[in-house]
Amino acid sequence: MSQSNILPRRIRRFKQKAEDWLNGAGQDSKKLDGSAVLAAYGRWAPVYDLIFSGPLYWGQRAAVNHINTLQGNVLEAGVGTGISLRLYADHLNITGIDLSEDMLKRARRKVGQKRNIKELRVMDAGDLSYPDNHFDVVVAMYMITVVPDPNKVLRELERVTKPGGTVILVNHFSANTGFRSTLEQGLKRFSHRLGWNPEFPKSHVLGRIHLPLECEETLPPFKLFTLMRFRKPA
Numbered sequence: 001m002s003q004s005n006i007l008p009r010r011i012r013r014f015k016q017k018a019e020d021w022l023n024g025a026g027q028d029s030k031k032l033d034g035s036a037v038l039a040a041y042g043r044w045a046p047v048y049d050l051i052f053s054g055p056l057y058w059g060q061r062a063a064v065n066h067i068n069t070l071q072g073n074v075l076e077a078g079v080g081t082g083i084s085l086r087l088y089a090d091h092l093n094i095t096g097i098d099l100s101e102d103m104l105k106r107a108r109r110k111v112g113q114k115r116n117i118k119e120l121r122v123m124d125a126g127d128l129s130y131p132d133n134h135f136d137v138v139v140a141m142y143m144i145t146v147v148p149d150p151n152k153v154l155r156e157l158e159r160v161t162k163p164g165g166t167v168i169l170v171n172h173f174s175a176n177t178g179f180r181s182t183l184e185q186g187l188k189r190f191s192h193r194l195g196w197n198p199e200f201p202k203s204h205v206l207g208r209i210h211l212p213l214e215c216e217e218t219l220p221p222f223k224l225f226t227l228m229r230f231r232k233p234a
């Protein structure tokens with residue numbers, strides 16, 4: 001068989017496989033609910049660091065640079081495979097939580113000699129088992145567009161932050177126009193499979209969080225990500 005005959009068939013097969021993967025063959029629900037998130041991150045966990053440690057690094061570095069100038073107890077919600085753990089300064093006490101045991105298992109392997117990582121626990125960021133006003137700093141990187149109920153999560157992040165404390169969010173927020181907007185609209189129907197909601201404008205956070213925004217930064221690569229820092233009134 002000639003190369004030209006083989007190639008289109010291979011491409012067709014690849015396309016079919018990609019569509020099957022994105023559509024989640026045999027999956028009933030198309031909603032990004034808790035079980036879709038767990039299933040998605042069960043699939044991402046083994047390859048997560050390989051694929052995402054590069055593109056997500058700038059946001060993690062920028063957030064942790066802010067945090068390293070602060071003091072006290074830090075909650076990293078949706079800590080995932082713990083890529084950021086090594087970046088925290090030793091004077092901080094870090095607690096990490098995540099919904100996915102598959103992701104956390106990998107985070108635990110990274111703790112090594114870092115004695116300031118106090119706890120890594122499976123927990124829903126929308127239902128935190130910590131008391132009110134508990135942490136000096138709360139950070140969620142690349143998480144708010146991944147959770148089924150962002151309102152609930154924002155309320156919980158606010159609740160566990162001490163008065164005068166800091167909340168930092170790093171995320172991709174969807175564009176209103178242009179190629180990026182078209183792409184995000186197209187990906188929306190695969191959100192249950194990707195474990196991520198590609199259509200999530202910044203207003204979804206700004207209209208729902210009750211804390212004053214202290215600063216906002218656009219981050220590489222390609223200004224795709226945004227860091228927002230909020231302060232809970234003292």
Ligand SMILES: C[S@@+](CC[C@H](N)C(=O)[O-])C[C@H]1O[C@@H](n2cnc3c(N)ncnc32)[C@H](O)[C@@H]1O
Pocket residue numbers: 037041056060077078079080081082083084097098099100103123124125126140141142143146147148
């Ligand atoms: C895109 S990953 C980001 C991981 C990590 N923050 C990073 O920067 O690499 C999103 C993480 O949020 C977690 N997650 C999703 N929903 C969650 C929830 N309700 N509570 C806690 N973690 C959640 C996922 O399991 C996943 O590990």
